[in-house]
Amino acid sequence: MSAPTLRISRSHYPVTALGPGIRLGVWVQGCPLACHGCMSRDTWDAAGGVDVAVEDLIDRWRTALADGATGLTVSGGEPLEQAGPLAEFLRRAAEVRAAVRADGAVAAAAGYGEADILLYTGYELAELDEEQLAATRYADALISGRYEAGQPTDLVWRGSANQRLRPLTELGLRRYAVSVDKHVPAPPLQLRVDESGVWVIGVPRPGTLSRIDRTLRQAGLVVDGVTWRASGKKESEVLPCPND
Ligand code: SF4
Known part of the structure; x- marks a missing residue:
């Protein structure tokens, strides 16, 4: 069986504008939702971007954790269009994060204690199939919903007022509950x-x-x-x- 790969647009580290603290950001390639006013049209084409082995992404995550990263943000594009490899990436990311925590949690030095996983999707929860729902279960928090240009918002990390931030785990609750309804004067x-x-x-x-x-x-x-x-x-x- 071949090693799983995820088709991505890019990754960046450190990212400080999409989630709390210092993060590894991964932008998944391919999105069929075509929201009016989307700012990332370059990520729409499912044939664009580049195939990256999940283990290569995990190496980037390991390096970020060793540097003190406080989290991983996966956006796009539409990450849940690649639900199988995405689930594998998030599962491995959670596993590696736990191992680093057991080793003394570099992120603890930054006052965060452990690194979290934040996942974006343009879908609503009710639209997800079994495989897509299974992929979300590895995330600590989920931001869901289309970008609606007619509903501008000052909610942190969101582009339109319909988009919802949901903590999904205990860590997610501890870290994100305060941000669910948080309004910011200017977006990071x-x-x-x-x-x-x-x-x-x-x-x-x-x-x-x-x-x-x-x-x-x-x-x-x-x-x-x-x-x-x-x-x-x-x-x-x-x-x-x-x-x-
Ligand atoms: S879901 Fe996101 S990437 Fe896809 S079209 Fe909408 S805003 Fe763009």
Whole structure:
């Protein structure tokens, strides 16, 4: 039997804008939901991205934990479109996290005690089949629901007011209960630059990305394409938030 692989758009570490503390972020490739106003259109094509062995992702997680990561955030794209390999990734991530905890929990040094797993999905719980539901059981917290452009919100880590944050485990309750109805004056955002482009990580408010686009152009920077507008070109230059 071949080793499980997950098709992803990218991963980043450290991520500080999608969940509490310092996190490994994994953006899964492929989303059929096509929300109007989606800021991550580059993740829609299920044939895009790259296949990565689950064990390779686990190595990235292990490295992040050794560095003191307080959590793993999996977004997309639509992670639950790959429910089988996703479940295997999350199962292994929870296993490795437990082993690191037994070894003395590097994350404890940051005051978090143990690393959590946060999963995004554009689906509502009622839409999930057995396999998809099984994958969510390895997460400590779930943020679910389509991005609805007509329902802007200041709820932390969410793009629209319909999206719901649910703690799923005891750890999830301890860490996320305080954030379920938490409103923030400005969303946490991060900029990362790598060889493939400039990445905006987080959940920007409406208009923020266009302002970034304008500011870059005014500064004389060429923007090949942006992921929040339909384009015939490869969209790689400025990449916003995940799922939401
Ligand atoms: S907002 Fe999320 S669920 Fe909706 S189309 Fe974009 S990636 Fe898919």
